[in-house]
Amino acid sequence: MSAPLILVLATLGLAVVSGVERLGRIPAALIAGLGSLALGAISLLAPLDVPFQVGGLALKLDPNLEILGRSLELAPGIRSGVGFIFVIGGYLFLGGLVADPGRYFLPMGILAVGLLAASLMVQPFLYSGVLVMLAAAAFVLVLASPDRHAERAALRLLAFATFGMMMTLVAAWMIDRLGVTTGSPERAGSVIPVLALGLAVLLFVPPFHLWLPPGADRAHPYALTSVAALMQASGLFLALRVLDSFAWVRADPSVRLAMTAAGVSMILLGGIWALAQVRLARAFVYVLLIDLGIGMLALGSGTAIGYQLAMGMSAARVVGLGAWGLGTTLLAAGMGTDELDGLRGSGFVLPIPAVLSLAGLLSVAGFPLTAGFPGKWGLTAHLLGEGSAAWWWVPAGVVLGVVAGLQWLSVIFAGAAGREQRPELTPLARALGIGGVIIVILLGLFPQVAYPLIIGVISGLQALFA
Amino acid sequence: MTMVAAPIELALAAAACVAGVCLLTVSDRRVVLASLGLAFVACSALLIGRVPFGVSLALLTSGVAATAIVFLSTSASSWPWLSAGAGGLPEGRAFRVVLCGFIVVAVVGLAQGVNLPGQTVSPPLLVTALGLIGLGALQLGLSERSLRVCIGLLTALAGFETLYFVLEPALAIVALLGSVNVVVALIASYLLLVVRPSTGTDGSV
Numbered sequence: 001m002s003a004p005l006i007l008v009l010a011t012l013g014l015a016v017v018s019g020v021e022r023l024g025r026i027p028a029a030l031i032a033g034l035g036s037l038a039l040g041a042i043s044l045l046a047p048l049d050v051p052f053q054v055g056g057l058a059l060k061l062d063p064n065l066e067i068l069g070r071s072l073e074l075a076p077g078i079r080s081g082v083g084f085i086f087v088i089g090g091y092l093f094l095g096g097l098v099a100d101p102g103r104y105f106l107p108m109g110i111l112a113v114g115l116l117a118a119s120l121m122v123q124p125f126l127y128s129g130v131l132v133m134l135a136a137a138a139f140v141l142v143l144a145s146p147d148r149h150a151e152r153a154a155l156r157l158l159a160f161a162t163f164g165m166m167m168t169l170v171a172a173w174m175i176d177r178l179g180v181t182t183g184s185p186e187r188a189g190s191v192i193p194v195l196a197l198g199l200a201v202l203l204f205v206p207p208f209h210l211w212l213p214p215g216a217d218r219a220h221p222y223a224l225t226s227v228a229a230l231m232q233a234s235g236l237f238l239a240l241r242v243l244d245s246f247a248w249v250r251a252d253p254s255v256r257l258a259m260t261a262a263g264v265s266m267i268l269l270g271g272i273w274a275l276a277q278v279r280l281a282r283a284f285v286y287v288l289l290i291d292l293g294i295g296m297l298a299l300g301s302g303t304a305i306g307y308q309l310a311m312g313m314s315a316a317r318v319v320g321l322g323a324w325g326l327g328t329t330l331l332a333a334g335m336g337t338d339e340l341d342g343l344r345g346s347g348f349v350l351p352i353p354a355v356l357s358l359a360g361l362l363s364v365a366g367f368p369l370t371a372g373f374p375g376k377w378g379l380t381a382h383l384l385g386e387g388s389a390a391w392w393w394v395p396a397g398v399v400l401g402v403v404a405g406l407q408w409l410s411v412i413f414a415g416a417a418g419r420e421q422r423p424e425l426t427p428l429a430r431a432l433g434i435g436g437v438i439i440v441i442l443l444g445l446f447p448q449v450a451y452p453l454i455i456g457v458i459s460g461l462q463a464l465f466a
Numbered sequence: 467m468t469m470v471a472a473p474i475e476l477a478l479a480a481a482a483c484v485a486g487v488c489l490l491t492v493s494d495r496r497v498v499l500a501s502l503g504l505a506f507v508a509c510s511a512l513l514i515g516r517v518p519f520g521v522s523l524a525l526l527t528s529g530v531a532a533t534a535i536v537f538l539s540t541s542a543s544s545w546p547w548l549s550a551g552a553g554g555l556p557e558g559r560a561f562r563v564v565l566c567g568f569i570v571v572a573v574v575g576l577a578q579g580v581n582l583p584g585q586t587v588s589p590p591l592l593v594t595a596l597g598l599i600g601l602g603a604l605q606l607g608l609s610e611r612s613l614r615v616c617i618g619l620l621t622a623l624a625g626f627e628t629l630y631f632v633l634e635p636a637l638a639i640v641a642l643l644g645s646v647n648v649v650v651a652l653i654a655s656y657l658l659l660v661v662r663p664s665t666g667t668d669g670s671v
Contacts, residue, residue: 070638130642
């Protein structure tokens with residue numbers, strides 16, 4: 001029995017079942033969330049190529065699946081990455097218990113998670129661009145639900161993903177045809193820009209972040225954060241696989257320089273724009289851009305610790321994104337807007353969603369005692385230790401993001417509430433809200449509990465740690 | 467494998483480029499969709515003899531299927547092609563014709579300098595592929611309306627697939643890229659029929 005085939009069929013099954021309208025939102029979200037977590041557990045823990053018994057039935061899971069001359073392979077080096085994508089999906093789909101981002105959020109979201117997981121398994125792995133593009137196509141339905149006209153953001157994402165797919169396919173062909181090695185820098189020099197353009201799309205390097213601002217204006221906040229969380233995680237893992245697989249990419253100092261330059265530009269661009277926004281969602285996407293920029297600095301360090309920190313920050317980002325998305329969904333639904341004037345004093349009206357939203361925002365920004373802080377602290381110390389001149393961009397980015405976050409804190413908890421009546425939260429929404437805040441703070445207080453697990457996700461990419 | 471003769475090849479390349487220009491400059495629904503179909507037919511005909519026949523047929527099938535999906539969707543809804551542009555940006559036909567001219571000239575110049583390692587690609591095929599990619603990208607740059615973006619993507623994909631199938635005619639890739647064409651058309655259909663074009667001020671239709 002093929003393990004990738006089980007994952008593919010189970011993903012399709014979950015997508016179909018969670019899309020049944022009669023099922024209701026809460027059962028559908030439970031099925032999608034728990035199902036995705038179960039697939040994550042299978043990817044991470046199932047014994048491969050070893051006979052085992054389930055209820056007296058002898059089984060042996062084959063890690064390969066051949067399709068039309070190409071294969072999906074749950075190889076030891078990437079199975080933790082596949083599991084990571086499914087776990088992120090499960091975490092985000094469980095938020096659908098409270099948030100209602102539209103009819104297609106669960107079925108299309110699961111389909112996209114399956115495609116992103118398959119993009120990590122496909123061999124040769126640079127063909128993953130096509131699967132990522134198909135995932136972006138599924139995300140169009142998540143972002144542009146019928147009641148929200150977020151077509152602009154969704155189609156920009158699709159267009160960028162299509163462009164990225166073309167670049168990675170061309171790069172795959174060039175690598176195959178040119179036979180690039182570390183001893184042929186001129187040949188590597190012609191492949192690297194094409195490959196870098198393909199990856200830049202997935203890592204939201206400007207101008208490929210341009211789907212985020214219109215998404216912040218129109219898309220459901222939870223749909224937007226879910227799409228961003230999944231795309232950035234798969235983009236990061238793909239970038240790390242490129243670095244792991246091609247020694248000539250790792251060896252090229254211009255690659256590290258380009259990553260650092262991209263990170264600095266993202267911090268600058270995000271920092272300037274985050275401070276100038278009058279909509280919470282817009283401010284958040286620019287703080288997210290700062291965080292992604294700091295992640296690029298970690299990749300640009302070119303060290304094993306830098307790669308581990310990039311992975312750890314990616315996981316912390318997912319926690320922050322989920323918290324912000326859920327909190328803002330509840331806050332904007334209660335107040336009827338996410339604009340500055342409408343949210344003034346909203347923290348007194350809806351304290352739990354307000355705190356959750358701010359906790360998510362400040363965590364992504366890297367505020368002390370939140371999930372996003374330890375990684376940024378670690379990166380600053382690491383870059384300082386390495387003698388990198390780029391170290392001070394990390395605290396600069398954190399300061400810019402935190403100032404933007406505190407600006408919104410002062411708005412949300414300023415003055416008197418604009419409404420006499422408090423919108424009621426369901427007990428489930430209250431529980432998930434409080435739980436979200438606790439997770440953000442616990443991961444900030446005790447990073448040593450979660451970080452080693454997260455960092456272990458890329459331990460299979462052995463060349464990075466050689 | 468017998469390749470199409472040089473004059474026919476030139477005629478096919480010209481037909482594909484004219485179709486690409488029509489997609490940008492004409493507003494009649496039937497002409498636009500016929501041009502999209504023609505671009506795919508010309509591209510797949512150009513591939514005959516260069517790649518296994520099944521690959522050429524796959525491009526034709528997926529392209530025609532994508533065109534048919536868009537045709538049926540626009541029959542069942544509206545044809546939101548002519549809505550006014552946002553912010554007074556130039557969108558007139560003359561402006562588009564001039565831009566198309568620039569793209570075609572740039573592509574003809576670029577094609578002469580392209581040197582694909584270990585692969586000989588005929589100039590008409592290269593001009594067709596790069597021309598359609600350029601014209602599709604121009605469509606994406608000029609408009610953010612759902613239908614135009616999807617047709618721009620399909621145009622660019624037709625060009626890309628024409629070139630890429632010559633370089634890498636692997637069955638799995640042909641199947642995946644064929645499915646990409648159909649998926650883009652289905653998204654156009656979803657946005658037209660389910661979401662429906664908005665009349666918002668942000669230019670999104």
